Amino acid sequence: MKTLIFNGSPRKNGDTVSLLKHFFERLPGEYKIVEAYRCNISPCMDCRYCKTNKGCAIQDEMQEVYDYLKDCDNVLIASPVYFSELTGPMLSVGSRLQTYFCGRFFRKEESGLTTKKGAVLLVGGGDGKTNQAYDTAKILLKNMNCKEIYPLVCSHNTDRVPAIEDAQAVAGVEEIVRFFEREQ
Numbered sequence: 001m002k003t004l005i006f007n008g009s010p011r012k013n014g015d016t017v018s019l020l021k022h023f024f025e026r027l028p029g030e031y032k033i034v035e036a037y038r039c040n041i042s043p044c045m046d047c048r049y050c051k052t053n054k055g056c057a058i059q060d061e062m063q064e065v066y067d068y069l070k071d072c073d074n075v076l077i078a079s080p081v082y083f084s085e086l087t088g089p090m091l092s093v094g095s096r097l098q099t100y101f102c103g104r105f106f107r108k109e110e111s112g113l114t115t116k117k118g119a120v121l122l123v124g125g126g127d128g129k130t131n132q133a134y135d136t137a138k139i140l141l142k143n144m145n146c147k148e149i150y151p152l153v154c155s156h157n158t159d160r161v162p163a164i165e166d167a168q169a170v171a172g173v174e175e176i177v178r179f180f181e182r183e184q
């Protein structure tokens with residue numbers, strides 16, 4: 001089993017990472033993690049290369065992510081909520097999925113990606129709502145060919161309770177592992 005994980009948090013020992021550690025301790029198989037704040041992945045520049053060509057003109061770490069996406073089984077997007085959205089760098093990395101949109105919409109080509117399962121893990125201080133961030137994450141997952149997406153797992157009270165002490169969120173992380181382990 002191969003799992004791709006996006007970490008949208010800047011904090012090395014923050015709420016997202018604490019739940020991700022719990023996730024990694026249980027996740028079988030191999031995984032690759034993309035650190036949105038630390039990776040060498042530029043935003044999409046809307047150069048239009050992918051309107052007529054497969055792949056992406058920008059040669060950076062995203063090329064490894066495209067390779068991994070060809071045959072991985074699962075994708076997890078884990079991120080704090082900023083102003084009710086995914087964090088800016090997480091959206092920036094996500095913008096590079098535009099090549100898959102263009103493949104479907106303009107080039108009318110098969111993506112060549114395996115069918116995957118997807119899940120979203122969000123943390124937030126407790127302000128506003130999480131549905132906008134979840135909807136955005138689902139759009140990104142669909143562009144990566146995630147056909148089945150697990151209901152949102154969320155710790156949305158971190159200003160008062162650290163995410164790792166949120167029993168419901170911790171149980172949700174364990175459920176994501178079981179969901180990923182299940183046969184498609």
Ligand SMILES: Cc1cc2nc3c(=O)[nH]c(=O)nc-3n(C[C@H](O)[C@H](O)[C@H](O)COP(=O)(O)O)c2cc1C
Pocket residue numbers: 009010011013014015016017079080081082083084085123124125126127128129156158159
């Ligand atoms: C710029 C910024 C915007 C934020 N916006 C929200 C928000 O809209 N809703 C919310 O519940 N928390 C918001 N927060 C709080 C973080 O989501 C919260 O502290 C989270 O637990 C941080 O996760 P991390 O430790 O994994 O980075 C915001 C924090 C920052 C820095």
